[in-house]
């Protein structure tokens with residue numbers, strides 16, 4: 027067994043891409059500032075040097091164009107990885123990523139798949155305001171034909187991204203600028219993490235906390251707080267929302283009888299509401315209370331610090347929801 | 356369809372402009388200097404405009420006013436950078452240093468009633484348009500006194516009273532809006548009020564925005580529908596770390612893009628405020644009279660990084676120095692001094708004035724309260740509905756159900 031190292035989330039992403047590019051020449055990376063600038067967030071640092079300009083490609087600010095180009099290339103049998111500097115900018119590419127990629131296989135009767143990975147920063151950064159703070163899983167998880175991964179730590183980020191690149195279907199890979207510098211244990215040896223497998227990252231008996239991406243960390247904080255009050259929380263990191271491993275959540279709720287879903291996207295028609303709905307269905311007789319949800323406030327993202335903090339899910343709000351769900355208010 | 360793509364003014368080959376060596380001259384310049392190599396590297400080897408003769412007729416008062424506006428913008432931006440370091444400003448913040456002549460000259464060339472819309476590098480346009488520096492700074496401080504109550508931030512400056520229709524954060528987003536503003540003006544005048552169109556709209560964009568699909572659709576619409584909008588490309592040679600020629604075809608002759616849409620294209624030296632004014636005045640007058648769009652390749656340079664976190668490794672110090680030598684403020688200063696209209700004393704007084712204004716903006720913003728929590732739920736709808744009826748979480752504005760905690764957590768109490 028080799029030594030376990032700690033690396034940053036951004037390094038985990040780069041390792042996943044580089045390893046897959048080494049093993050498969052069909053894989054290439056394109057996006058704004060990914061090559062010569064080493065990536066706006068330095069995720070692709072050094073990749074131009076290793077793979078050259080034919081495989082690590084700087085694009086103009088033309089999201090619709092290069093997203094569509096990647097889809098065409100994927101139909102041709104290549105395996106593009108497209109970096110959106112932010113998922114907020116993917117909205118100008120809505121047609122290719124939502125109308126082409128997810129439907130190509132279906133509407134061609136199985137003839138043309140789209141093995142393309144779109145990846146980039148998702149969610150509020152820090153006072154980036156209304157246009158730059160999108161949690162696109164709220165929108166995009168509604169669309170059949172896309173797989174969506176939202177890893178919360180370096181280990182998952184690497185394993186899931188390798189799976190995404192190696193797969194044969196379109197994947198939306200949602201990272202968070204706020205987590206790129208987070209360190210975590212990532213083994214030297216190769217591993218892949220299958221989609222649709224949630225992970226119980228803290229076990230408990232009184233309330234199930236289900237989340238994905240950055241808010242998982244807020245859940246862990248809240249669970250710690252709750253422990254002090256004698257409320258034992260089980261925290262589940264879903265890791266992918268499409269496919270959704272509802273089984274792991276259901277098994278937990280059957281044990282705890284209470285559930286709080288934490289989702290940074292808006293509440294209306296969200297992955298959070300989907301999880302809650304499924305838990306209600308499968309755990310109807312096990313729940314002592316309805317499934318509580320913590321989301322961003324149902325307004326555009328504000329700029330001012332105090333408003334943004336109140337807008338976003340946080341440990342305090344999660345704790346409040348846990349207390350309510352477990353009748354400990 | 357007939358179209359013309361041409362330059363309004365005679366062209367010379369040396370962008371560095373005669374005005375530098377001879378501030379009042381309007382004639383043909385000397386052949387390119389060593390500086391033009393750097394310039395060519397940034398912009399391609401385009402032919403460049405020079406100040407038209409009209410510039411000579413600008414009054415001293417006007418020039419002094421523009422000079423002061425540019426000083427104000429620069430001082431303001433320097434304080435922004437400082438405030439960003441001090442963490443009073445958050446998020447993305449893009450300063451306008453180096454490009455002052457563009458906003459100042461362009462706003463001077465149109466009337467106050469003419470709408471303006473721009474991208475996220477928007478503080479200069481806001482100030483040139485007349486926004487109170489206090490409101491601009493307080494917006495970035497996230498305070499209630501900001502032009503958008505602290506809800507928009509640096510990238511989203513709006514000012515209805517001054518006909519500023521926003522800074523817009525998504526690259527290219529403002530370009531169809533610009534067409535829409537002009538369309539709206541024309542519609543109001545011609546369809547509703549039954550008179551000739553009286554307004555032109557200025558839509559600023561970065562060179563990087565040329566590569567957004569939205570821009571091309573907007574240009575086609577503007578050309579097709581005779582929309583009096585002027586697209587001013589603030590061509591500072593870079594979009595983030597990408598030099599224009601690495602991201603844009605025909606970088607050396609952007610006006611060819613306008614030609615494709617049947618829109619007149621012009622190249623203007625954006626480092627000279629008097630030239631910007633004179634060129635833009637002619638262009639705007641023509642747009643107003645003909646109710647047609649125009650496209651301007653406005654050659655400029657941003658001295659600082661793209662945003663606060665850009666070490667500018669993609670370009671050389673030497674290149675920056677070349678442009679700083681052609682500083683729009685320095686050039687006008689030299690010109691005014693040569694003409695005896697500015698002395699060291701009057702300059703000092705002006706600088707002090709500007710410093711005081713900006714210092715006051717900072718102090719005022721520091722003292723402006725943070726937005727009350729109720730602001731989180733205000734301005735979502737003009738006509739909000741309510742009170743909360745209980746089937747789902749979302750509910751905006753008004754009524755008693757507006758406690759912040761109730762908006763975000765689906766608690767039992769919320770249902771009662």
Ligand SMILES: Cc1ncc(C[n+]2csc(CCOP(=O)(O)OP(=O)(O)O)c2C)c(N)n1
Pocket residue numbers: 058087089111115118476524525526527560561562563564565589591593594595657661
């Ligand atoms: C659609 C979209 N893609 C990417 C970005 C990120 N981004 C912000 S500014 C910028 C560069 C724009 O350069 P340019 O248009 O030349 O304007 P400048 O910054 O030079 O003023 C990029 C890539 C964005 N805001 N919107």
Ligand SMILES: [Mg+2]
Pocket residue numbers: 561562563589590591592593594595
């Ligand atoms: Mg630019």
